[in-house]
Amino acid sequence: MKSKVLQFLLSLVIALxxxxxxxxxxxxEYEVTIHSIPVELVGADTLADRDLIIVSNKNFTVDLKLLGxxxxxxxxxxSNITIQADLSQIKEPGEHxxxxxxxxxxxxxxxxxxxxxxxPQHITLIVAERGTKQVPVKVKYKGxxxxxxxxxxxxxxxxxxxxxxxxPVAELERVDHASILVxxxxxxxxxxxxxxxxxxDANGNALVDAAMLxxxxxxxxxxIKIRKIKTVPIVVEVIPGGGLTEDDVKLTLSIDSIVVSGxxxxxxxxDQIVVGQIYLSNLLDSTTMDFEISLPAGVGNVTGATSVxxxxxxLRELQIxxxxxxxxxxxxxxxxxxxxxxxxxxxxxxxxxxxxxxxLRQNPNSIVAVVDCSDVSDGHNQNMDLNVTIxxxxxxxxxxxxxxxxxxxxxxxxxxx
Numbered sequence: 001m002k003s004k005v006l007q008f009l010l011s012l013v014i015a016l017x018x019x020x021x022x023x024x025x026x027x028x029e030y031e032v033t034i035h036s037i038p039v040e041l042v043g044a045d046t047l048a049d050r051d052l053i054i055v056s057n058k059n060f061t062v063d064l065k066l067l068g069x070x071x072x073x074x075x076x077x078x079s080n081i082t083i084q085a086d087l088s089q090i091k092e093p094g095e096h097x098x099x100x101x102x103x104x105x106x107x108x109x110x111x112x113x114x115x116x117x118x119x120p121q122h123i124t125l126i127v128a129e130r131g132t133k134q135v136p137v138k139v140k141y142k143g144x145x146x147x148x149x150x151x152x153x154x155x156x157x158x159x160x161x162x163x164x165x166x167x168p169v170a171e172l173e174r175v176d177h178a179s180i181l182v183x184x185x186x187x188x189x190x191x192x193x194x195x196x197x198x199x200x201d202a203n204g205n206a207l208v209d210a211a212m213l214x215x216x217x218x219x220x221x222x223x224i225k226i227r228k229i230k231t232v233p234i235v236v237e238v239i240p241g242g243g244l245t246e247d248d249v250k251l252t253l254s255i256d257s258i259v260v261s262g263x264x265x266x267x268x269x270x271d272q273i274v275v276g277q278i279y280l281s282n283l284l285d286s287t288t289m290d291f292e293i294s295l296p297a298g299v300g301n302v303t304g305a306t307s308v309x310x311x312x313x314x315l316r317e318l319q320i321x322x323x324x325x326x327x328x329x330x331x332x333x334x335x336x337x338x339x340x341x342x343x344x345x346x347x348x349x350x351x352x353x354x355x356x357x358x359x360l361r362q363n364p365n366s367i368v369a370v371v372d373c374s375d376v377s378d379g380h381n382q383n384m385d386l387n388v389t390i391x392x393x394x395x396x397x398x399x400x401x402x403x404x405x406x407x408x409x410x411x412x413x414x415x416x417x
Contacts, residue, residue: 052092062120081104085098128169129169139222141183143185146188149228150261166214166215167212179200182195197218232257237274249280251278251310255308281400281401281402291309293307319351320401326365328406342407352397363394
């Protein structure tokens, strides 16, 4: 029984060996069909040198029915068979039919394989004249920033103002610009990023169906400034003097606030804009004054107004009388200087009620002139004018109107103190 089993197995091995020999040597012919083998187009640089470009489909595939040794054919597939079509023979625009070559991998003997059928037999493609066109880059936006922010849409910062589009001449006629799309939705800080351009027609529509249009710039660096906006009041400071206080005048501003923009940090502590001071001691009557609006660094003026006009109306009817002031004193004299008054009296205009002026007429020595010598420098018998502050020493609510100076002589101190 054991002997019969061994004989059976030996017979089976011999039969298989004979079958393999017959299939691979005695009867090598075997057919197989391989589908969708991609076609490699070579010589594209030659087309470009001739200002030509393919406008038809370039993704060709070929089906091959092959005859050959079964063992070799089993090694072939669409991934290791190379099909090449040479474009260098194309020299002018139009429809062209070109042949292709079949290149088998080195793992098989190509001489033992025949292509019984090829579908398609040739490659047919359309070639057009190739051109270039320089077009501007435009920024398109979608969405919007929050209500208390503003995006500088009009002044985007891009590193390419123009790009060059390459493609068929007929298609280039449709090209108007390249666009990049920036999403502003809920953005509260400056946007900086890289965006891919889209080729568009004059209506802003993307030319997605345009054959073989290409852009020389693949990415565009873009910055869109986004700033916070804030309404800030305009303030004019009133400096009492000349018998008047802030309650004695009415101020009317041509604009009482402006809208400004800037970073969160720049606007955080900006609660008002002081455009200037009104010294009531310098006013003789109701008048108007203009002040320039100056903003801190990093803050923009959204409103656009650069100045404000202030109408000043005096609410009290006061009288003005001139007095001769003899009481002139110097203060804050430097230790190394001697200051000598050359002016002995000053004619000063005092404004106040009739009652206050009557008191001063009776007590003229209540009006004193104080000369601040803080800014006096070393000198040898040099004369200079110094500003004078007029004071009424007894609490009278009258005050001096205008500005006054005295002349002094400054010399080196001989005492050192």
